[in-house]
Amino acid sequence: MTAQSARKATNRRRVTGESNRSAWLRHHKDSALSSLMRLVRNPVSSALTWLVIAIALTLPTLFYLALSSLQQQTEQWQEGGQITLYLRSEVSQDQGERLTGELDERPEVLRAYYISADEAWTSFRETLTLSSDSLNLEGNPLPASIVVIPTQQNSSQLEALRLIIDGLPEVEDVQLDLAWIDRLNRFLELISSLVTGLAILLGIAVLLVVGNTIRLAIESRKEEIRIIKLLGATEAFVRRPFVYLGIWYGLLGGLAAWLLVSLLAWWLHAPLGAFLSTYGLSADIAWLGPRESLVLVGSAIGVSLLGARIALWRHLRDAEPR
Amino acid sequence: MIHFDQVSKRYEGGHEALSSVSLHIEKGEMVFLTGHSGAGKSTMLKLITRIEKPSSGQLRVNGQLLNRLRAYQVPHFRRHLGIVHQDHQLLMDQTVFDNVALPLIIAGEHPNDVTRRVRAALDKVGLLKREKYQPIQLSGGEQQRVGIARAVVKKPAILLADEPTGNLDPALSKDIMRLFAEFNRVGTTVLIASHDLGLIARLNYRVVSLQEGRLLTTPFSGAAS
Numbered sequence: 321m322t323a324q325s326a327r328k329a330t331n332r333r334r335v336t337g338e339s340n341r342s343a344w345l346r347h348h349k350d351s352a353l354s355s356l357m358r359l360v361r362n363p364v365s366s367a368l369t370w371l372v373i374a375i376a377l378t379l380p381t382l383f384y385l386a387l388s389s390l391q392q393q394t395e396q397w398q399e400g401g402q403i404t405l406y407l408r409s410e411v412s413q414d415q416g417e418r419l420t421g422e423l424d425e426r427p428e429v430l431r432a433y434y435i436s437a438d439e440a441w442t443s444f445r446e447t448l449t450l451s452s453d454s455l456n457l458e459g460n461p462l463p464a465s466i467v468v469i470p471t472q473q474n475s476s477q478l479e480a481l482r483l484i485i486d487g488l489p490e491v492e493d494v495q496l497d498l499a500w501i502d503r504l505n506r507f508l509e510l511i512s513s514l515v516t517g518l519a520i521l522l523g524i525a526v527l528l529v530v531g532n533t534i535r536l537a538i539e540s541r542k543e544e545i546r547i548i549k550l551l552g553a554t555e556a557f558v559r560r561p562f563v564y565l566g567i568w569y570g571l572l573g574g575l576a577a578w579l580l581v582s583l584l585a586w587w588l589h590a591p592l593g594a595f596l597s598t599y600g601l602s603a604d605i606a607w608l609g610p611r612e613s614l615v616l617v618g619s620a621i622g623v624s625l626l627g628a629r630i631a632l633w634r635h636l637r638d639a640e641p642r
Numbered sequence: 643m644i645h646f647d648q649v650s651k652r653y654e655g656g657h658e659a660l661s662s663v664s665l666h667i668e669k670g671e672m673v674f675l676t677g678h679s680g681a682g683k684s685t686m687l688k689l690i691t692r693i694e695k696p697s698s699g700q701l702r703v704n705g706q707l708l709n710r711l712r713a714y715q716v717p718h719f720r721r722h723l724g725i726v727h728q729d730h731q732l733l734m735d736q737t738v739f740d741n742v743a744l745p746l747i748i749a750g751e752h753p754n755d756v757t758r759r760v761r762a763a764l765d766k767v768g769l770l771k772r773e774k775y776q777p778i779q780l781s782g783g784e785q786q787r788v789g790i791a792r793a794v795v796k797k798p799a800i801l802l803a804d805e806p807t808g809n810l811d812p813a814l815s816k817d818i819m820r821l822f823a824e825f826n827r828v829g830t831t832v833l834i835a836s837h838d839l840g841l842i843a844r845l846n847y848r849v850v851s852l853q854e855g856r857l858l859t860t861p862f863s864g865a866a867s
Contacts, residue, residue, distance in 0.1 A: 340750060342752075343750025343751070343752075344750065346750070346753075347747075347750065350747075543731075544733055547731050547733065547744075548744060548748060549717070549720075550691065550693075550720060550725055550731075551720065551721075551725075551744055551745045551748050551792075552717045552718065552719075552720040552721035552723075552745065552748050552749065553717060553748045554714075554717040555714075555717075557717075557748060
């Protein structure tokens with residue numbers, strides 16, 4: 321082979337390579353379009369599939385929204401979390417203030433302040449303006465106290481701080497009103513595992529629904545598959561329209577789920593706000609952010625695509641030419 | 643072009659459809675394959691199109707040893723064959739044009755070439771004016787001609803036909819055979835399975851007969867005449 325003919329051969333190869341690639345792209349485009357047209361031509365039967373996908377995805381997404389808005393609320397509540405140390409009566413004001421200073425310097429403590437017995441007595445009397453005259457108390461029964469506001473609000477770190485405080489000899493009693501925060505955190509963890517479990521379960525449901533729909537599509541076009549295989553169609557060529565069918569189902573289902581979630585969030589906002597206001601709380605309307613919306617639609621497409629691939633892998637072998 | 647060398651085909655259950663068949667069809671030949679139903683005609687065509695694999699013996703088609711053809715090579719091998727079926731096997735939900743275009747689309751031809759070549763093939767079978775029709779709107783003979791147009795649109799090296807005139811009246815059958823002869827004249831190797839002995843006898847081509855899976859005639863073209 322001369323250098324020139326070798327170059328010609330290389331050029332020819334390159335040309336076929338490019339035309340192969342453009343043919344491949346063209347078939348992707350054609351398959352995507354023809355699969356979409358199939359959905360559009362059978363609106364009722366295809367709607368059944370993508371609506372099931374949408375409903376299956378709406379449920380965990382709605383739970384997730386409720387959970388994340390609840391978590392935002394509890395973050396605010398926890399900022400009010402504080403520990404009150406009631407000091408023994410024999411502890412002097414100097415000792416009390418020194419201890420407050422020591423606690424204030426600890427890294428887990430955001431702020432600590434000292435309330436002397438007199439201050440406590442004064443503020444107690446102020447809150448009882450009306451009945452204070454009728455109260456006939458002699459002397460001040462209240463102890464001095466230190467209020468500690470921790471920096472970390474997570475329950476295990478709070479527990480560590482509590483252990484330190486419990487060991488202080490000056491402290492008579494600790495009022496740690498954090499058990500409910502701990503309980504709430506555990507409750508939220510439980511709900512979040514529940515949401516994850518639900519999402520996995522309903523994800524499998526989507527997988528099965530799409531798998532079954534694609535299986536029926538393969539079944540109804542078995543004759544066509546047999547014919548085009550005899551005409552030299554590759555496996556990938558045969559699979560492509562069905563793969564796109566899965567993608568379209570996922571996309572439509574994901575978008576419909578997004579719409580359903582938004583509608584439900586809007587619809588539930590007023591009654592939820594009314595309910596929370598009885599606790600003196602306000603509910604911000606929880607929307608799916610752009611990232612969450614993308615995850616919702618993306619996972620809908622991903623799961624349907626997987627369902628389609630499984631159905632193709634299981635059922636395309638039956639469509640060998642005879 | 644098609645070389646059977648001591649080829650046997652046994653199906654599961656022990657039924658032997660072909661027993662050590664040797665047959666050589668050269669490039670540019672046109673051959674009729676005859677025999678009663680169940681004699682093995684369909685099995686031979688299935689072996690050539692690699693729907694079935696030989697149980698023993700060697701089969702070489704278009705230079706490819708089919709015994710060694712891997713699954714991923716099968717689609718590309720089939721693109722060199724044109725196949726005409728008795729029941730034409732058209733896609734009923736697509737137009738005549740789209741049906742004939744299928745082999746070109748599968749091979750990834752450019753849309754401009756597709757249009758040109760589909761029109762040429764339809765013109766050859768006399769159905770250019772029917773390109774926008776659905777197959778169901780055509781008569782049996784016309785449907786068969788669409789099937790032939792689809793088989794030849796890619797200018798295959800080998801044209802195979804399984805009872806192409808099985809459902810047609812004698813006049814239409816003659817038309818169809820004339821079409822095959824025309825393709826053969828431009829160099830296509832043609833193999834037609836048919837039990838229409840009367841029609842075959844009037845045409846002057848090599849005839850190969852099968853009986854109970856065995857070849858009755860000699861394997862080479864020279865010895866037959």
